[in-house]
Amino acid sequence: MASTTIQVRRETRDHLAELARERGVSIGQLVEALAAEQPTAAQRAERLAADREVVRRVIGVELTDEEFDQAPDVLGNIYRIAAEKVRAARGTAA
Structure with missing residues:
Protein backbone atom coordinates (compact mmCIF):
# COMPACT_ATOMS: atom_id res chain seq x y z
CA MET A 1 0.00 0.00 0.00
CA ALA A 2 1.37 3.40 -0.94
CA SER A 3 1.31 6.02 1.78
CA THR A 4 1.71 9.77 1.92
CA THR A 5 2.46 12.48 4.43
CA ILE A 6 0.01 15.16 5.49
CA GLN A 7 0.87 18.28 7.42
CA VAL A 8 -1.21 19.32 10.41
CA ARG A 9 -0.59 21.52 13.40
CA ARG A 10 1.39 19.91 16.19
CA GLU A 11 -1.67 20.09 18.48
CA THR A 12 -3.73 18.20 15.91
CA ARG A 13 -1.05 15.54 15.54
CA ASP A 14 -0.89 15.10 19.31
CA HIS A 15 -4.67 14.85 19.52
CA LEU A 16 -4.75 12.24 16.76
CA ALA A 17 -1.96 10.31 18.46
CA GLU A 18 -3.89 10.23 21.74
CA LEU A 19 -7.09 9.09 20.00
CA ALA A 20 -5.17 6.40 18.13
CA ARG A 21 -3.48 5.20 21.32
CA GLU A 22 -6.86 4.99 23.11
CA ARG A 23 -8.24 2.87 20.27
CA GLY A 24 -5.16 0.70 19.90
CA VAL A 25 -4.47 1.70 16.30
CA SER A 26 -1.90 3.76 14.44
CA ILE A 27 -2.53 7.38 13.49
CA GLY A 28 -2.78 6.27 9.86
CA GLN A 29 -5.41 3.67 10.72
CA LEU A 30 -7.31 6.25 12.75
CA VAL A 31 -7.29 8.77 9.90
CA GLU A 32 -8.45 6.06 7.48
CA ALA A 33 -11.33 5.13 9.80
CA LEU A 34 -12.33 8.78 10.27
CA ALA A 35 -12.23 9.40 6.52
CA ALA A 36 -14.32 6.27 5.86
CA GLU A 37 -17.02 7.63 8.19
CA GLN A 38 -17.40 10.83 6.14
CA PRO A 39 -19.07 10.29 2.77
CA THR A 40 -18.26 12.60 -0.11
Missing part, protein backbone atom coordinates in the same frame (compact mmCIF):
# COMPACT_ATOMS: atom_id res chain seq x y z
CA ALA A 41 -20.93 14.75 -1.74
CA ALA A 42 -21.14 12.21 -4.58
CA GLN A 43 -21.57 9.34 -2.12
CA ARG A 44 -24.30 11.25 -0.24
CA ALA A 45 -26.11 11.96 -3.51
CA GLU A 46 -25.86 8.30 -4.50
CA ARG A 47 -27.27 7.23 -1.12
CA LEU A 48 -30.11 9.75 -1.39
CA ALA A 49 -31.03 8.48 -4.85
CA ALA A 50 -30.98 4.86 -3.63
CA ASP A 51 -33.08 5.73 -0.56
CA ARG A 52 -35.64 7.52 -2.72
CA GLU A 53 -35.90 4.47 -4.99
CA VAL A 54 -36.59 2.28 -1.96
CA VAL A 55 -39.33 4.65 -0.80
CA ARG A 56 -40.87 4.66 -4.28
CA ARG A 57 -40.92 0.85 -4.34
CA VAL A 58 -42.28 0.51 -0.81
CA ILE A 59 -45.12 3.01 -1.15
CA GLY A 60 -45.83 2.03 -4.75
CA VAL A 61 -46.12 5.63 -5.92
CA GLU A 62 -43.79 7.34 -8.34
CA LEU A 63 -42.64 10.57 -6.68
CA THR A 64 -40.34 12.93 -8.52
CA ASP A 65 -37.17 14.26 -6.91
CA GLU A 66 -38.86 17.67 -6.82
CA GLU A 67 -41.76 16.19 -4.84
CA PHE A 68 -39.31 14.63 -2.40
CA ASP A 69 -37.58 17.98 -2.01
CA GLN A 70 -40.90 19.71 -1.25
CA ALA A 71 -42.01 17.08 1.29
CA PRO A 72 -41.84 17.85 5.00
CA ASP A 73 -38.61 16.96 6.76
CA VAL A 74 -40.18 14.30 8.98
CA LEU A 75 -36.92 13.06 10.49
CA GLY A 76 -35.72 16.62 11.06
CA ASN A 77 -38.99 17.41 12.81
CA ILE A 78 -38.62 14.34 15.03
CA TYR A 79 -35.08 15.42 15.99
CA ARG A 80 -36.32 18.96 16.71
CA ILE A 81 -39.17 17.73 18.91
CA ALA A 82 -36.88 15.32 20.77
CA ALA A 83 -34.32 18.10 21.36
CA GLU A 84 -37.06 20.39 22.69
CA LYS A 85 -38.21 17.68 25.10
CA VAL A 86 -34.67 17.07 26.33
CA ARG A 87 -34.13 20.80 26.89
CA ALA A 88 -37.47 21.06 28.73
CA ALA A 89 -36.57 18.10 30.93
CA ARG A 90 -33.24 19.73 31.78
CA GLY A 91 -34.91 23.08 32.37
CA THR A 92 -32.86 24.91 29.73
CA ALA A 93 -34.04 27.37 27.12
CA ALA A 94 -34.21 26.49 23.44
